[in-house]
Amino acid sequence: MKRISFIILLAVALVFTMAACSANSGKNPEQGKQEAQPKQPAKQWASAPPMAIDPNKTYIAHMETNKGNISIELLAKEAPKTVNNFVFLSREKFYDGVIFHRVIKDFMIQGGDPLGTGTGGPGYNIEDELPVKRKYEKGIVAMARTNQPNSGGSQFFICNGPGAAGLNTQPDYVIFGKVIDGMDTVDKISNVQVTQSPTGEESVPVEKVFVKTITIEEK
Structure with a gap:
């Protein structure tokens, strides 16, 4: 048995x-x-890149994401150092595969952190170019930073709604671009489902939303 x-x-x-x-x-x-085949560690540099753009030229950043494409006119005359930095990182393919780690509908979508945690960067910081010459509104692209001056690096955000106007009372984020095509893609990213971050903010995308690559058009 x-x-x-x-x-x-x-x-x-x-x-x-x-x-x-x-x-x-x-x-x-x-x-x-x-x-x-895991993604290789992001490149890091000891200092900000030397000036390589011509502020008198027009620069368009064509951002391809897994939700669609976004074209951004870079404001080289208004924020030459910040634009130079963004062009440098884009051409180095630093942003390829980097996620949008923070999404808040009607406020902004934020990316550019190779760690995907909101704490990463390129290994250096860049100088703030303030005061800003425009208002924060839908389609505006600005550098993210901590509450300390001159603490930007690679992280950026795209304003996606009326909530961005609240930044106009404390305009500490360098505006360096504006979306000229692909706001529908920004809206798609803005509408993804989110969950709580470690701080309790409802802003962490449930699905992976990322930049495939950024191509810089110069004319």
Whole structure:
């Protein structure tokens, strides 16, 4: 009797083992490929890049995301150092694969942190170019920073609604661009489902929203 019970238990165990193997075999092959080839650590630099743009030229940043494309006119005359920094990082492919880690509908979407936590950067900080010459409103692109002056680096945000106007009472974020095409993509990103951040803010996208690449057009 004990031998029969043992055989039955063994058969049940084999069934569960086969079921588990079958479930694992159905995994998306691309997912497995990504796990086998993790993203390389982001580049880091000891200091801000030297000035390489011409403020008298026009620069357009064509941002490709997994939600669509966004074209940003960079305000080289108004914020030459900040634009120079953004152009440099874009051409270095620093932003490729970087997520939008903070999304607040009717306020802004924020990205540019290679760590995806809101604490990362390129290894250096850049000088603030203040006061700003425009109002924060839908479509405006500005540098994110801490509450300390001259603490920007690579993180940026795109204003996506009326809530951005609240920044006009404390205009400490350098405005360096405006969306000229692709606000529908900004809206798509703004409408993704979010959950709480470690601080309790409802701003962390449930799905991965990221920049594929940024191409700089100079004319």
